[in-house]
Amino acid sequence: MVITVPATVPIESFQRLRIETYTDVAAAALLVYDYLLTFNVEKSLIWPSRWNIMKVLFLLTRYLPFVDVTLVLFYQLKTNISVETCRATYFPAGWFIVLGIMVAEIILTIRTWAIWGRSKRIGIILGVSALVAIIPTLYIEKVFLDSLVFSPYPSPATPGCLLTAGNPIIAASFVIVILFETLVLTLTLIKGVQHYRIASGRGFVSVLYRDGVVFYIYLFGISVVNLIVIVAAPRDLANLLAIFQRVMHSLLSARVLMNLREANQREYALAGMQSSPLQHLSFSQSRSSEEDRLSFRRNLDGTVIDIS
Template identity: 35%
Template sequence: MSTISDIIKELKQLTDYVESVRLVTYFDVAGSTMFLYDYLITLGMEVDLVWSSKWTFMKMLYFAQRYLPFVDAVALCFLNQLSTTIDPTACKMVEKARGVLMIAGISLSELVLTLRVWAVWERSSRVGLVLSILFLLAVSSSFVVSGFFLSSLQFVDKPYPTFQGCFITSASRVVYMNWVILMAYEAAILVMIVIPGISAYRLGGDTALHTIVYRDGVIVYIYLLALSTINVIVSISLPRMYLDILWSVERCLHSILTSRVLLDIRAYGRRAHTVWADGITELHFDSEVINTEPRFARRLGWARIRRGGA
């Protein structure tokens, strides 16, 4: 028979858990709101610069990483967190689908940014091989870690009828390795974009082009590296109830920042009289830059493809 102290202890544990679920929900909603807001304010640029362009590998990547958050960071997130009728079986299915889609979405965003880095290294075969190995190791390791984590999740029936979301009773901390892997990968890519960036600035030339290709790329990776580092700290130091508090935020930021990188580069190309591109990565800039900065142009491996829009 439970004593008064046992009942009070159980009630406190339940109260703490409900408060943690509410806080995680707030962060999930914040991430989704941030994504939806950015989508709405950049939709005009996307329609003008992407929708009407011809279909390429990069365009397919753009749409995949751009629109996948509507599923994992918005629909599945809210279903998992806010439903009052979802059962433990459905909870596990939703959480597994959400976890896989999030890793896939982050991987697609990282692939886009990695292709940017490969472009500024003159599409070197050696650099391409190194980047391919690093990317495949990072992605495969993340899926393996996610598999272990998602298998460790245990759900039970709701403690009371109006409880919103899923009631989780067990989760492995191994998930922090995902953020360690991402942090290491982002640090490596950051170094690889800084090196040619320093060389490009020494050559001088169009500062607007340098800003779009190098400075913005560096800033994006600093943001992502910082957030991955915070995720590692949170996953290790805070109670298990807060393991996923920043997942949606980082997931949405990957999509937002990657989309901004592509849109800004295409906007730069649209302002030019002549569009230049490097093929698969579709970096654009105008003919005057080629004429005044031949060494810089050769570094990026750019070649004129057509006259007109992006």
């Protein structure tokens, strides 16, 4: 089955394509706004840290969206754009979007593994699930991109690329994302309930759970809405939320790491206060909460997120 549009594009299609462009511009504005809002946090907490896998993943999830968002806006806003140029920009943009979402999911998956104490069983479940999700997603993306057909607009003054055919298999990739996010959210909720039964609702570990649950609910909701748009909306709006979903994966996964560092810094400052003569005041934590925090710190430090 192939999605097709007629060679003569009705005015409704132009209007829908403009809506998609406006949505992508709004997503780009959100990306820039959040970057400026959190730049000082990144500069003070991320840049001075030691290089490890999580720092590399952070920089990828932080800066890759500027590449694919730029490519998308280029082919959507440029006038008199050739079919060849459309393909030359659309294809790498598609792969960058997939790569960016995968990087964000890897960050959140590692965070989930950490809250389970780097359990071998949970590690196997997450690792196998990630492979089961990644391999077909890459195949689906290749099939989808290879199926795309572009045509010139009737008027060269019309901005953007006219996509006239594409395989609807791309919807399956969002189903995979939704299933994987459901698994990770479920594991986070299970461990979070166990944590809140024995520990207070503040501090480093609570930030780990809070961000995991709240952010995954956001991402899950966006993925579901995106799937509904692809399946039910007019074909001209199939990519309506693609860039928005990509940007939100970047913003939320980056904030997970920055929030952890901020919480860690606050707890070290609090520890300094506890060592003072005023330590008999209400700065102390329960034994279970402190042991929980130290356990997670060991699981995160050096392997998952360098918080030193």
